[in-house]
Amino acid sequence: MLSDRLLELGGLAQLQRIASDKSPWAVLATLLLIASVGVIIDYARMLWLRSKMPPGPLPLPIVGNTFQLPENKPWLWFEELSKRYNNPLVTVWIGRNPTVWINDAWSASELLDKRAGIYSSRPRMVVFAELGAGQNNMVNMYTMTPEQRERWRVHRKLMHHAVGSQQVRKYRQFQNDESKVVALDLLRDPADYVKHFERYATSVVSIIGFGRRVESPKDPIITEVIAVMHLAADLNVPGKSFPMLMETFPWLSKFPNAIAPWKHGLGKKRGSSFFYAVAEEAAKKEGHDEAFVKYLFEKQPEFRLNDDEIAGLSGNLFGAGSDTSSSTLVTFVLACCAFPETLKPAWEEIDRVVGPHRSPHFDDEPNMPYVRAFVKEVLRWRSVAIIGGQPHAPTQDDHYKGYLIPKGTWVQGNVWAIHHNESEFPEPDRFNPNRFFPSDPNNRPFPGEKGYMTFGWGRRVCSGQVLAEQGTWITVARLLWGFHIQKKKRPDGSVVDVDIFNYTNGLNMRPQPFECSITPRSREHKETIEREGRQALQDLEQYRGESKYRMSTFYHESSRALKLYGDKE
Incomplete structure (x- = not known):
């Protein structure tokens, strides 16, 4: 992504300067600067996407809305958000990634049934897929490519x-x-x-x-x-x-x-x-x-x-x-x-x-x-x-x-x-x-x-x-x-x-x-x-x-x- 490329280029330039400066404080300051710039660029990406996607609570940098999730039965909170924003679709950020929750039968039918050819894949799932059966189980399988x-x-x-x-x-x-x-x-x-x-x-x-x-x-x-x-x-x-x-x-x-x-x-x-x-x-x-x-x-x-x-x-x-x-x-x-x-x-x-x-x-x-x-x-x-x-x-x-x-x-x-x-x-x-x-x-x-x-x-x-x-x-x-x-x-x-x-x-x-x-x-x-x-x-x-x-x-x-x-x- 563009934000990752900018961070890479900026990091290379800073590393060149670090090589000529032996001070550990200078190294630490430079690394903090690079990290800060990366977070700012990434957060700008999140906010830009947020402006285009269905409504939802304001995400924080890096963590998104993760720590706003309730301890139990999060589906009740998603339902509450749908009513608060008066919209069948709401966006909740899990870390740096948006998740869209459909709270209405007609929207679910329109997207997941009538557009099934588009919505037939799976997203990245660390816990259930990558740390589990992965792509050997049809429940987890991606369908992004013809293969x-x-x-x-x-x-x-x-x-x-x-x-x-x-x-x-x-x-x-x-x-x-x-x-x-x-x-x-x-x-x-x-x-x-x-x-x-x-x-x-x-x-x-x-x-x-x-x-x-x-x-x-x-x-x-x-x-x-x-x-x-x-x-x-x-x-x-x-x-x-x-x-x-x-x-x-x-x-x-x-x-x-x-x-x-x-x-x-x-x-x-x-x-x-x-x-x-x-x-x-x-x-x-x-x-x-x-x-x-x-x-x-x-x-x-x-x-x-x-x-x-x-x-x-x-x-x-x-x-x-x-x-x-x-x-x-x-x-x-x-x-x-x-x-x-x-x-x-x-x-x-x-x-x-x-x-x-x-x-x-x-x-x-x-x-x-x-x-x-x-x-x-x-x-x-x-x-x-x-x-x-x-x-x-x-x-x-x-x-x-x-x-x-x-x-x-x-x-x-x-x-x-x-x-x-x-x-x-x-x-x-x-x-x-x-x-x-x-x-x-x-x-x-x-x-x-x-x-x-x-x-x-x-x-x-x-x-x-x-x-x-x-x-x-x-x-x-x-x-x-x-x-x-x-x-x-x-x-x-x-x-x-x-x-x-x-x-x-x-x-x-x-x-x-x-x-x-x-x-x-x-x-x-x-x-x-x-x-x-x-x-x-x-x-x-x-x-x-x-x-x-x-x-x-x-x-x-x-x-x-x-x-x-x-x-x-």
Whole structure:
């Protein structure tokens, strides 16, 4: 850039003068002068860009607005800024780099959907990409050049084979069976509903990816992998503390881990990837030739996939399907407890269509419009990917409503603000499925046919969207059909209240733990749940299996093996 070139030329001239002057004070003064001139030039660049870009708070030199970011839930602050500046787009500076936050559905649709060809790339992401999987994972991949776009298309094509819209219809049988097992688990042990949801969601993607189900909520593939995902989601929230402070000061990421505790272990070179080992193990086992990992190894020579790419593609199934889907179901339970008036219309519709002697199946969906609206409201009311996943970046300078959005800028959709904009969703914190019916007074126009933007936009939309929607519908419908889900009563008759705002702070948010009551609606429903659950377990027996690998020991053992061969971390 021009400012960097001027600084370089000025620095060379000063260094020539330093060479003829031995005084350390003169050297120090000159270096301070060069630094000051560089900061002034760079700040002038920032202010010039600020005058061209969407409005936002005044950035400071070098640090931008980083230290104005709130400690928790920054998406609320971005929403507040949007209202303060009366603009759907706001610019917040993370260090020397601007980030544009979209707080309106129509602007998000215009930029990220209709201009998807421009906004399909990623910006520089120090924490999530450079210190993580980098360009071996399609979630992080740049598409700035034709070569990068082609590599990303290869990954998207492979992922589409696993969870494309036509492919996921083939998964309905075992997805339905796993949903029946959830109902059986809730009947036997309702207090651990969160663990049952995590087992269900993880088992579905494990069958798709590795050809084996997850039978127990204590299986390490759940307890360890989801814990790591929660940690990653927490660490990658835009903020003023480490490790995200490295986005403001990228040079801090260059320090070795041994002397850089702020890196939280990120960027540490290890042995072979855990997910590659799990994928290779499953690919070598006989049977279940439809498993995604077997397809990946079959296509490895054709698409020149390296080990890290196979690890990323197989691991992404868990990221796209386990934590997010289970968190959505926890939000569903919270909504039932907080807004019991929405349940009666669901019961009336389900009883009319299904009755107590069988649970809903996918063919019932067209006949249950209220349940379909209920699921939409679950996805809208408290979306899991609250800032729309990873940021987009334009591949060229773009202009929108007179504002400049420079090439490579971090552009992010604020799903919270979009789904809580009263122009589209009156009383946005009220859980109200009726808002999706055209005849309802709270119904408002919304871009796209779905009525929500839970899964992102354009070419970077969540790969597992159709799978997640399919699984959410059948499980919500089944649990509405079979159970009373309500606030828990204490022995003295008082009720344990719930807080609809008490959510985690990560990129994938979910309700903080809360107590509730989950009981069968009738004896007939209970008997049906037991009968169908037992049959589902028999049908799923073909997917029985277990991995020998544990994330908690894998990296320790692989690191030890590397040291035996003289390799250094």
